[in-house]
Amino acid sequence: MSKIHVTTTINGDQVEYLCDPRETLLDVLRDRLGLTGAKEGCGTGDCGACSVTLDGRLVCSCLVLGAEAEGHDITTIEGMATGEELHPLQQKFIEYAALQCGICTPGILVATEALLKKNPNPTETEVRYWLAGNLCRCTGYDKIIRAVMDTAADMREAS
Structure with missing residues (x-):
């Protein structure tokens, strides 16, 4: 299976990664990018533990494919704090x-x-x-x- 090249913005930074076509955004965030704040609670979009914003809209990252992030702006829990200061x-x-x-x-x-x-x-x-x-x-x-x-x-x- 060939990998898909994705360029996106995550927590204000431009990010590029390769992912499998069926890989979820949650898996990309956690396993490829080391952003482990979002958690997998159910894998079906029922629990909200993996919530992120995609272009300002709240989504369950377990229901979004990593390839779908192309060109979008994503904010995770890691993007809430400013430097050392908590939100x-x-x-x-x-x-x-x-x-x-x-x-x-x-x-x-x-x-x-x-x-x-x-x-x-x-x-x-x-x-x-x-x-x-x-x-x-x-x-x-x-x-x-x-x-x-x-x-x-x-x-x-x-x-």
């Missing part, structure tokens, strides 16, 4: 203890960042709806929701 959502997740085992956390953080970019003033119901595609078996969602709502309030005050 405000990451900081609030720590403050609220909104994470435990860490499998779902990267996908939830990417999803909530996408939400706050789209809607900087979400209601609790909107946050819960937005996160419906992200499964967490450890924390429940109360701490996660509170961390997102507090981050949104802080970001509104700062702007």
Whole structure:
């Protein structure tokens, strides 16, 4: 099987890689590029652990082929922090203890960042709806929701 050459932007950097035609973006990110933040929880797009943004749209990277990334802009959990400084959502997740085992956390953080970019003033119901595609078996969602709502309030005050 011949490899496909892909040129894309990941976390602001232009990246080139070779992948098999049936290889998922998740596999490319983890196995070829060493970006291991996105996790494979289900492989069927049901858990959200592998969430990334593709041209600003939230997607499950287990459902996107690596070759489909050609010419697109991808952001992973590794692209949220700026240098050594955590993204405000990451900081609030720590403050609220909104994470435990860490499998779902990267996908939830990417999803909530996408939400706050789209809607900087979400209601609790909107946050819960937005996160419906992200499964967490450890924390429940109360701490996660509170961390997102507090981050949104802080970001509104700062702007």
